[in-house]
Amino acid sequence: MQELWEALVQAVSLIARLDGEVIEISLRSLYVSAAAILIAAVICVPIGGIIHFHDFKGKRVLINVIQTFYSIPTVVVGLFVFLFISRAGPLGGLELLFTPAAIVIGQVILILPVLTGMTIAALNGVDRAVKDTALSLGASGSQAIWTIIGEARFAVVGALILGFGRAISEVGAAMMLGGNIRGYTRVLTTAISLETQRGDLVLSLALGIILIGIAMVISVIVNILLQRY
Amino acid sequence: MAFLQTVNLEQRAGSKPLLKSINLKIDKGEVFVIIGPTGAGKTTLLRLLDLLDRPYAGDIYLDGIKATDAGVNVMEVRRRLSMVFQKPVVFNNSVFENVAYPLRVRGLDNRSITSRVEGMLEVSGLSGYAKRKAKTLSGGEAQRVALARAMIAEPQVLFMDEPTANLDPASVKAIESLIVEFNRSNNLTVVITTHDMQQGWRLAHRAGVLMQGELVQAGQPGEIFNAPRDIRVAGFVGIKNIMRGVIAWSRTGMAGVEINDRIIEAVSELPAGADVDIYIRPEEIVLSLQGLQGSARNTLAGRVKSVRVEGPLCTAMLDCGFTLEALVTARSAEEMALSEGQEIYASIKATAVKVLPVVESSI
Structure with a gap:
């Protein structure tokens, strides 16, 4: 318990002092995962929409497969991407390994299934009558689809927050693909992992508290924005 | 050819017939009430008329246009129609935005949208509701918003599917007087379904009795009540012995x-x-x-x-x-x-x- 209290005090003082390295690591975590969620959103929301709005053979199976990949281990994603971007891999020439971009790629792949699946679920959650209502009020087919997506915005944004949470809190891909290089690819989770191994539990806990704080602040901001619009 | 007319209109669910050879003729400016018990096919018919579903067979004509023709731009025809559903669906934003929706999808500019929506809210007794979240409205208020929204783009035909089925008497009265008002002031053609005979008598210029997917009888309400064509109609209009x-x-x-x-x-x-x-x-x-x-x-x-x-x-x-x-x-x-x-x-x-x-x- 003592350690937890000390950690809390240290976390507050690290933030209050604007400790250079902590701020830098936190910001890197933020922008890497923000980039990942933005890229994933651009891919997943339309794909989720396409799957939802079309009836085809094997739709049920496809959705089940997507749901299965919700819980894909981060190290498996890390390993998979590693194989592609390491020197010997097919994308080795791009020299992406141990760069922030590599972490972004890993995190995008990690959250693709959950974001796609939750987009589908969000659209499923919209009353079927919304489409008929939109059409009967003069909407074109694509206007009606946008109306449905608009009605699902709370759930879609919820999915984005969840995906962001999964990205910023994962350590496997960040470690394997980023390499935890100080000042370059070190993010909150890899820093926590390192400090814990070095025995600096208080610093680890402080970084953990910052991590939770970031997640909380984002969730609150998004919720306030949603309630206003 | 009547303003709104169906010719041998049929609908099926799989191989099960839902509507059988419906021939309706509705004149411009008329309030036509489709009466029938639950499950008679009233909603199915209204969905066909509003061009939301494709019929299994038969045709629908609106103002001389064959709306069921393959070459017709369905959206263009649908924009001359409007429908209010039994369970009102309000979009998850303000009352103002709900009523503005038909104008937004038609690409009107903000200025004219604002003035028209404000006017419509006034007429519908909804002034002061503009900023309210539509999802927080009561059933009667939501139905009034749905009606205002359906009317804002000045449709030629308004379809209403059991518009007052789950409402309290005061809300029923408010909705009914709005329907009458719109019908009179805009020469609006109104097609309403109901299982409530009394409502049919109150609103209808003419009525049609739909039973088990068949249009059994159509005419003025008094005719139907005094001379039901067959025993199903007689039973439905409450005739004894x-x-x-x-x-x-x-x-x-x-x-x-x-x-x-x-x-x-x-x-x-x-x-x-x-x-x-x-x-x-x-x-x-x-x-x-x-x-x-x-x-x-x-x-x-x-x-x-x-x-x-x-x-x-x-x-x-x-x-x-x-x-x-x-x-x-x-x-x-x-x-x-x-x-x-x-x-x-x-x-x-x-x-x-x-x-x-x-x-x-x-x-």
Whole structure:
């Protein structure tokens, strides 16, 4: 318990002092995962929409497969991407390994299934009558689809927050693909992992508290924005 | 060709027929009420008319355009129509944005949207609601928003599917007077479905009775009530004393209908041997203690099964070999001392016995 209290005090003082390295690591975590969620959103929301709005053979199976990949281990994603971007891999020439971009790629792949699946679920959650209502009020087919997506915005944004949470809190891909290089690819989770191994539990806990704080602040901001619009 | 017309319109769910050869003619500016029991196909018909579903067969014409034609831009035709659903769906934003929706999808500029929406909210009694979140409205308020939203783009035809089915009486009244108002001021054609006969009578210029996917009868409400075309309509409009029998004899426009070994004389051209349904309105039955020596062709001996007094009127259930419901004044009942088990005569004029050929439902 003592350690937890000390950690809390240290976390507050690290933030209050604007400790250079902590701020830098936190910001890197933020922008890497923000980039990942933005890229994933651009891919997943339309794909989720396409799957939802079309009836085809094997739709049920496809959705089940997507749901299965919700819980894909981060190290498996890390390993998979590693194989592609390491020197010997097919994308080795791009020299992406141990760069922030590599972490972004890993995190995008990690959250693709959950974001796609939750987009589908969000659209499923919209009353079927919304489409008929939109059409009967003069909407074109694509206007009606946008109306449905608009009605699902709370759930879609919820999915984005969840995906962001999964990205910023994962350590496997960040470690394997980023390499935890100080000042370059070190993010909150890899820093926590390192400090814990070095025995600096208080610093680890402080970084953990910052991590939770970031997640909380984002969730609150998004919720306030949603309630206003 | 009527303003809104269907020709042999059919709909199916798989191989199950939902609507069978519907031929509707609705004039411009008319309030047409489609009455029918739950499951008759009213919603199915309205969805076809609003071009939300494709019919299995048949065509829909609007203002001379064949709306079911493959080459027609469905959205363009649909923009001349509007529909309010039984369960109002409001979009998850403000009342203002809900009502503005049809104008937004039509690409109007913000200025004219604002002025038109404000005007419509005023007319609909919704001023002051503009900023309210639509999801927080009561059922009646939401239905009023749905109606305002359906009307904002000035459609030529408004479809309403059981618009007041789950509303309180005050909200029903508000919605109904808005419908009448829109109909009068915009020469709007209104097609409403309802299972509520009374509402049909209140609103309809003309009505159609839809039963088991068939348009059984169409006409002015009074016609339908006074001369139901068949026994299903008669039953639905609340007619009592409906019985099935067979014509035992027939001559010079008169027929004897055999029901439970009794013969009832009626005016009918149908031949002997025909299966028929008959009905007799309770108020057309004259009760007497001795049996009348009058012009009534039928005088049936029976026994009083029960007597129920309601205000100035008295309903007596009689057993005359079959059950008859008679309506007399409470004073008459008192003077005759009507009571259970009493022997009684029921006199019925042949002209009061309505005879309808038996229809076998084809669905």
